Amino acid sequence: MTIRLTDKRKQILQVLKRQHGTMSVKDIHNKLPKIDQVTIYRSLDLFVKNKLIKEVHLGKEGMLYEYQTEPHHHAICDDCRKVRHFTAPDEKIKKLLGLEDFEVEEIEVIVKGVCKK
């Protein structure tokens, strides 16, 4: 019943905090090759359940994880595949959605397009 603050968990969370952006399980494993992938999977699940990190689905590839300083959304460039992180006035968007009989807890906006650069 008790959740332990193990060294491995600290390392995994550190890696996610340092990286500003999303990481796959493999990304994390590359930075921490000593830690088994299974342990990474289990730790990430734990962090997600305890809302320390967020899961993000951005395409077919597989789940991505990120430590979020503040809630934000994602835009993906169809050309270069780069992911842009941006904040938005969620309350205003929520009003525009006009969802009746539904208690909105979280809004996730995913934008597809291309970098103008």
Next chain:
Amino acid sequence: MTIRLTDKRKQILQVLKRQHGTMSVKDIHNKLPKIDQVTIYRSLDLFVKNKLIKEVHLGKEGMLYEYQTEPHHHAICDDCRKVRHFTAPDEKIKKLLGLEDFEVEEIEVIVKGVCKK
């Protein structure tokens, strides 16, 4: 180079059109047990590439597909898992996002919450 309008492809598209909502590959295969799952996968890929249908990621489970009469978004109830489909003023939302140096082509809003009812 030529894309054939085969009977199997027609059947698969029909099933998606009739169903109002999302379907998994297994859902489709259950309705069309005679058609091999691989054929369903390949047909769906083709339809997506040709923008006849949309792919939707709504959770860990796996990819979902839907024939969209008109563009819309999705809300998922954390309790009953039911998916609600709703339209929104995308242009207004787009303005709220304030994405600089990015050519927005498509906005996908995924809402998490619970049914009030």
Next chain:
DNA sequence: TAGTATATGCAAATCATTTGCAATTGCGAT
């Protein structure tokens, strides 16, 4: 109708994620 490129089925491969289990370790209670 014949010829050929495209589509299909079946088996096997691949990829991400999960599960079982034995060995290890963190931490609360002595």
Next chain:
DNA sequence: ATCGCAATTGCAAATGATTTGCATATACTA
């Protein structure tokens, strides 16, 4: 500080979704 034990970890194997290779079947074109 040491003990006892539940929580954690690693390794191997299982799962589940999706993809690939290849031989056969079929749609469309000429």
